[in-house]
Amino acid sequence: MKVILLEDVKNVGKKDQVVEVSDGYALNFLFPRRLAVQMSKKSAAVLKAQQKQEREDETKLISKAQELAEALAQIFLEFEVKTGREGKLFGAISTKQVTDELDRLHNLKVDRRKFIDKGPFDKLGYYEIKVELHKGVIGKIRLHLVEEDK
Numbered sequence: 001m002k003v004i005l006l007e008d009v010k011n012v013g014k015k016d017q018v019v020e021v022s023d024g025y026a027l028n029f030l031f032p033r034r035l036a037v038q039m040s041k042k043s044a045a046v047l048k049a050q051q052k053q054e055r056e057d058e059t060k061l062i063s064k065a066q067e068l069a070e071a072l073a074q075i076f077l078e079f080e081v082k083t084g085r086e087g088k089l090f091g092a093i094s095t096k097q098v099t100d101e102l103d104r105l106h107n108l109k110v111d112r113r114k115f116i117d118k119g120p121f122d123k124l125g126y127y128e129i130k131v132e133l134h135k136g137v138i139g140k141i142r143l144h145l146v147e148e149d150k
Contacts, residue, residue: 128140
């Protein structure tokens with residue numbers, strides 16, 4: 001019997017995959033647990049529509065991520081930090097501080113867990129931080145740490 005899997009099933013297949021299983025397995029295990037539906041013209045049409053919608057959603061997410069990457073490329077963040085002798089920082093700038101500053105100044109939301117370069121940003125100077133906004137879309141945040149006026 002041909003079925004369309006609604007969930008990943010171990011040793012059978014992945015979600016939205018069409019697989020051939022025995023009648024007993026489908027009737028006694030897959031259908032009662034709502035892990036699969038029987039393959040028919042109607043279910044195949046529904047599957048195609050769902051896959052088309054998923055592709056459209058994915059392209060929208062990619063375009064939003066690219067727009068965010070372009071916006072981040074235009075931004076230059078500057079932090080004034082306390083330093084001791086010889087220009088050493090007290091502490092460091094964290095990714096949370098960077099995301100908070102982006103949100104506060106530019107109203108841009110970036111998930112700090114998506115940062116590729118996690119730091120620490122603990123020396124005066126310039127940094128270019130890479131952020132994976134979506135699979136295959138990398139944004140760059142430019143950061144400058146300057147000494148606080150005493």
